[in-house]
Amino acid sequence: MNRVERVRAGETASIARMISRIERRSDGVADELAQLHRAGGHAHIIGVTGAAGSGKSTLVGELTAHYRRAGRTVGVLAVDPSSVFSGGAILGDRIRMSALSGDDGVFIRSIATRGALGGLSRAALDAITVLDAAGKDVIVLETVGVGQAEVDVISAAQTVAVVSVPGMGDDVQAIKAGLLEIADVHVLNKADRDGAQKAYAELRDMLRFAPRTDWEVPIQRTVAATGEGVEELATRFDEHHEWMSRTGELNRRARRTAATRIRWMAEEIVLDRLRDGEPEFDREVDQVADMSTDPLHAAQRLIGAL
């Protein structure tokens, strides 16, 4: 079997190697991703975001265990733009400590690129393609939600869950407000803590400012440390998926992601060709520099020659 076939067979080591190839933009990976893309479209892609300290990672672990008990396979991708190097170690610990280690139905991985934030969003999107083609039933994309970069990453998800905890103060309220418009499900974690009822009421009040659709954004209380509310949270996700399928929203989100993927790919193809040292490019640069042609016609010729 070739690399693509081994990924499609769900081999854990082959999936890991393919994602490393994506992070490094190895030769031939664009073509492999093209094949993998056509083999996908099965997974429910769930984004989980929220401030550090919200217990997000524990929640994702419990959610994964729940899905496994229900017989569903899971891929987890952790994206933390602010901490490219620590992510892997933390995840490694989590896997070793977890009952899930050794289970081929689960794949857990952090995504790291040393380049621009755009590169990280793109690597995350490509890793989803891999896990989808590998047949995972659920893909969980976990980010630390603080800025626009994380919002870009999380927008690749079909269902977005924003995690809050009681008593995080005004700063966190601002973050929640920023994430409000992308949340399909709100999670109030550590719901056994003091102040949980107040935080729930605040969240509910904030939801009045959310854009109106016929999907009523639920607030699910959880205590990730004990697993309380996790099964119900999975049900909320299923309900959202069912609503998206029924209303055409699933297709609308798939189209949005497809448009992003096509634009990124086109950009890569064009800039790859318009690189110093490429003979056609250098020839056009010479002629634009000496005014014998102009940038518009040079660009048209270069694109036409692709």
Add this chain to the structure above:
Amino acid sequence: MNRVERVRAGETASIARMISRIERRSDGVADELAQLHRAGGHAHIIGVTGAAGSGKSTLVGELTAHYRRAGRTVGVLAVDPSSVFSGGAILGDRIRMSALSGDDGVFIRSIATRGALGGLSRAALDAITVLDAAGKDVIVLETVGVGQAEVDVISAAQTVAVVSVPGMGDDVQAIKAGLLEIADVHVLNKADRDGAQKAYAELRDMLRFAPRTDWEVPIQRTVAATGEGVEELATRFDEHHEWMSRTGELNRRARRTAATRIRWMAEEIVLDRLRDGEPEFDREVDQVADMSTDPLHAAQRLIGAL
């Protein structure tokens, strides 16, 4: 005469209208710029940058007056990314107060775009094309030099002058250090002030860290308010231009700018085609969304169809 011909005839009002068309990206402007580009290549493009308060604007005014006395025509473009709306007013005052008002051999204009900083760099580059085609002998590109955006703008110049003044403190030293590698000429303005000798010595010491070429970066002392040193500064610029012509550096810089112009144009052509609502794009998005094709082949087809 059409728009392009009127610009080439040097008509002030037509130049102003063409730059407004650039700022708005009006229909047909890409084609007009292509014609104007081929008519250019004559002007010496001088970038003048430095922190606010360095007397840069006064210096540019005196420099312009000097060039006019020497019979050379001048275009001035002021770019201030941090102050899109004030620029025009300040320039307006400067023109009204100036002996240059009513002189058709001078064109002064601020560049403003409400879009991204990349848009500003691009508008500045296109405005240079206009002034060059209009036959200006010298084009002065004036920016407030504090960040990467300003460095991007100023890199369109053939000769870059960085203006400092005595006693601006450590913060400004950091700015100067950032601009050090792009300076072809250093200007120590307000050189009649206390501390001028110390500032001169500091600048000279800093120049030891500048990249080595066979152009020795001069430090010119000026007192813009009285015009002192301005003629000598113009001589430094001429010497730099002569050195660039002699060594091939002028062509190297023209090629660098040409490559940037071609890439921007290609990006515009491609993204214009890859827009929601374009039938070919929407068709590919549908097929990528339903996995009947993939982003790579969709992008290749869309680019191939351009």
